[in-house]
Amino acid sequence: xxxxxxxxxxxxxxxxxxxxxxxxxxxxxxxxxxxxxxxxxxxxxxxxxxxxxxxxxxxxxxxxxxxxxxxxxxxxxxxxxxxxxxxxxxxxxxxxxxxxxxxxxxxxxxxxxxxxxxxxxxxxxxxxxxxxxxxxxxxxxxxxxxxxxxxxxxxxxxxxxxxxxxxxxxxxxxxxxxxxxxxxxxxxxxxxxxxxxxxxxxxxxxxxxxxxxxxxxxxxxxxxxxxxxxxxxxxxxxxxxxxxxxxxxxxxxxxxxxxxxxxxxxxxxxxxxxxxxxxxxxxxxxxxxxxxxxxxxxxxxxxxxxxxxxxxxxxxxxxxxxxxxxxxxxxxxxxxxxxx
Amino acid sequence: xxxxxxxxxxxxxxxxxxxxxxxxxxxxxxxxxxxxxxxxxxxxxxxxxxxxxxxxxxxxxxxxxxxxxxxxxxxxxxxxxxxxxxxxxxxxxxxxxxxxxxxxxxxxxxxxxxxxxxxxxxxxxxxxxxxxxxxxxxxxxxxxxxxxxxxxxxxxxxxxxxxxxxxxxxxxxxxxxxxxxxxxxxxxxxxxxxxxxxxxxxxxxxxxxxxxxxxxxxxxxxxxxxxxxxxxxxxxxxxxxxxxxxxxxxxxxxxxxxxxxxxxxxxxxxxxxxxxxxxxxx
Numbered sequence: 001x002x003x004x005x006x007x008x009x010x011x012x013x014x015x016x017x018x019x020x021x022x023x024x025x026x027x028x029x030x031x032x033x034x035x036x037x038x039x040x041x042x043x044x045x046x047x048x049x050x051x052x053x054x055x056x057x058x059x060x061x062x063x064x065x066x067x068x069x070x071x072x073x074x075x076x077x078x079x080x081x082x083x084x085x086x087x088x089x090x091x092x093x094x095x096x097x098x099x100x101x102x103x104x105x106x107x108x109x110x111x112x113x114x115x116x117x118x119x120x121x122x123x124x125x126x127x128x129x130x131x132x133x134x135x136x137x138x139x140x141x142x143x144x145x146x147x148x149x150x151x152x153x154x155x156x157x158x159x160x161x162x163x164x165x166x167x168x169x170x171x172x173x174x175x176x177x178x179x180x181x182x183x184x185x186x187x188x189x190x191x192x193x194x195x196x197x198x199x200x201x202x203x204x205x206x207x208x209x210x211x212x213x214x215x216x217x218x219x220x221x222x223x224x225x226x227x228x229x230x231x232x233x234x235x236x237x238x239x240x241x242x243x244x245x246x247x248x249x250x251x252x253x254x255x256x257x258x259x260x261x262x263x264x265x266x267x268x269x270x271x272x273x274x275x276x277x278x279x280x281x282x283x284x285x286x287x288x289x290x291x292x293x294x295x296x297x298x299x300x301x302x303x304x305x306x307x308x309x310x311x312x313x314x315x316x317x318x319x320x321x322x323x324x325x326x327x328x329x330x331x332x333x334x335x336x337x338x339x340x
Numbered sequence: 341x342x343x344x345x346x347x348x349x350x351x352x353x354x355x356x357x358x359x360x361x362x363x364x365x366x367x368x369x370x371x372x373x374x375x376x377x378x379x380x381x382x383x384x385x386x387x388x389x390x391x392x393x394x395x396x397x398x399x400x401x402x403x404x405x406x407x408x409x410x411x412x413x414x415x416x417x418x419x420x421x422x423x424x425x426x427x428x429x430x431x432x433x434x435x436x437x438x439x440x441x442x443x444x445x446x447x448x449x450x451x452x453x454x455x456x457x458x459x460x461x462x463x464x465x466x467x468x469x470x471x472x473x474x475x476x477x478x479x480x481x482x483x484x485x486x487x488x489x490x491x492x493x494x495x496x497x498x499x500x501x502x503x504x505x506x507x508x509x510x511x512x513x514x515x516x517x518x519x520x521x522x523x524x525x526x527x528x529x530x531x532x533x534x535x536x537x538x539x540x541x542x543x544x545x546x547x548x549x550x551x552x553x554x555x556x557x558x559x560x561x562x563x564x565x566x567x568x569x570x571x572x573x574x575x576x577x578x579x580x581x582x583x584x585x586x587x588x589x590x591x592x593x594x595x596x597x598x599x600x601x602x603x604x605x606x607x608x609x610x611x612x613x614x615x616x617x618x619x620x621x622x
Binding site: 058067176183 | 398409410411412414415416417418419420421422423434436437439440441443444447448449516542544545547
């Protein structure tokens with residue numbers, strides 16, 4: 001590979017990044033503009049930037065208190081899931097790895113179900129904390145069980161699957177035992193961004209941005225994980241340490257996303273592959289592009305979630321899976337072709 | 341010692357009441373109500389607040405004069421609700437993200453009445469009273485309850501079994517059931533019917549097995565899944581079920597749609613229906 005080619009690839013990469021940023025901006029403005037209450041587009045624009053002639057009263061509240069936090073939360077969650085997905089795929093040398101692989105989803109699901117089936121109604125409000133702790137604990141347990149502190153990604157993956165199944169079993173048992181909580185549990189599992197308010201946006205932004213900051217910082221080194229551990233060492237990378245940092249940061253981002261919006265599937269698989277397909281590069285230097293593309297994808301999916309069945313809400317997980325599942329199959333198929 | 345406080349307090353309360361009452365009734369009775377609960381819709385129309393209701397959710401279907409809409413009761417959308425410019429929204433506490441929806445509506449200065457699913461008839465009546473108060477029809481609500489109570493006790497007095505009669509209430513063909521701790525279970529208890537699902541000790545809606553139901557041998561079966569195609573015929577065709585007393589003696593009853601699941605004025609109709617269904621069983 002010539003240096004010239006490398007330079008071109010880098011320019012192309014930046015163009016894609018700029019393109020994704022532009023798409024995110026357009027999608028975000030669209031999402032703030034559309035809803036069951038029709039508000040003039042220019043008024044929305046003026047209200048957003050606090051220019052004279054913006055909306056007042058109810059419309060203003062709708063734009064600034066209902067739609068805007070939801071769009072921002074969607075962008076944060078999308079960025080978190082897509083980036084974590086890309087990182088997991090690198091760490092586990094598996095193109096089909098997703099952020100929920102190590103039991104984060106099942107653990108969070110168990111936490112949420114414990115909160116929802118509790119007889120203390122105060123605990124319902126603490127659902128995000130329970131989901132967060134459940135997700136983090138499940139991943140931590142997978143780590144501990146896999147032993148030898150992460151020497152072998154495959155044993156971690158397997159223990160992740162076992163921990164996940166175990167958490168799902170307890171979760172299902174609790175849910176069957178408290179049948180009244182069945183519907184809230186179910187709708188939480190499908191995921192939605194209805195809970196968005198500035199409070200939720202603030203705390204999830206803190207954790208997600210810290211986690212993404214760490215991942216962007218180690219992005220270049222992450223490419224070293226695609227080599228064997230010996231080769232990585234020769235490049236001056238400590239693969240064991242890097243894996244722990246990467247998985248810990250990705251788990252923080254995922255657990256925060258899950259506790260804010262439930263289990264939204266497939267974003268972590270679809271978006272990284274889409275971006276890597278466009279850039280023709282497997283490198284993790286495109287992590288920031290992946291984050292922005294993930295944000296745009298989820299904001300757009302949420303726009304669909306609140307308008308397709310309007311005036312009812314459609315769980316956003318339905319839309320991401322509807323787009324994601326066929327895409328997943330295409331990735332599988334192409335991969336098989338390459339292997340043949 | 342408290343006594344001496346009572347009269348001045350009462351006086352103050354009365355004065356406050358007199359001062360605020362006319363103004364309050366004139367300005368605070370909601371005139372643009374949205375009901376996002378089928379039961380609340382029936383109650384609102386029952387207590388005479390129907391003319392103040394401007395929209396009801398997609399599951400409300402009674403009375404036929406209600407202003408039906410596509411607003412969702414399970415997954416309400418705040419903006420879609422706000423587009424109607426309501427001044428009171430009845431929201432089920434079991435709706436998805438009910439707490440967030442309530443606070444979002446309040447941000448838009450819309451009053452919210454949160455309806456908690458009642459666990460028994462007394463709690464259902466309490467909702468009648470609360471809705472009567474908030475809509476400005478407290479006396480109509482009380483009168484409705486009095487009339488329902490007298491009709492129901494008359495029905496029970498006529499139809500109540502002297503010795504317990506076993507029954508099975510089927511929610512779906514899995515089959516899930518409802519035990520005596522549930523709202524509907526308590527209605528059956530009023531007739532001295534004995535619920536076979538109580539043996540599961542699940543405190544709500546247990547999943548039973550065919551084997552258990554055959555062994556319990558209920559004298560009557562109530563099917564709450566008629567709308568999913570279950571009937572006396574399909575029940576008789578199930579393996580082993582033909583041995584059950586209710587099937588042999590043709591005491592398999594398909595419950596009417598919706599009425600068993602709602603805690604509105606039509607509860608009287610449900611009592612009447614059960615009374616008729618068990619009349620011929622000893």
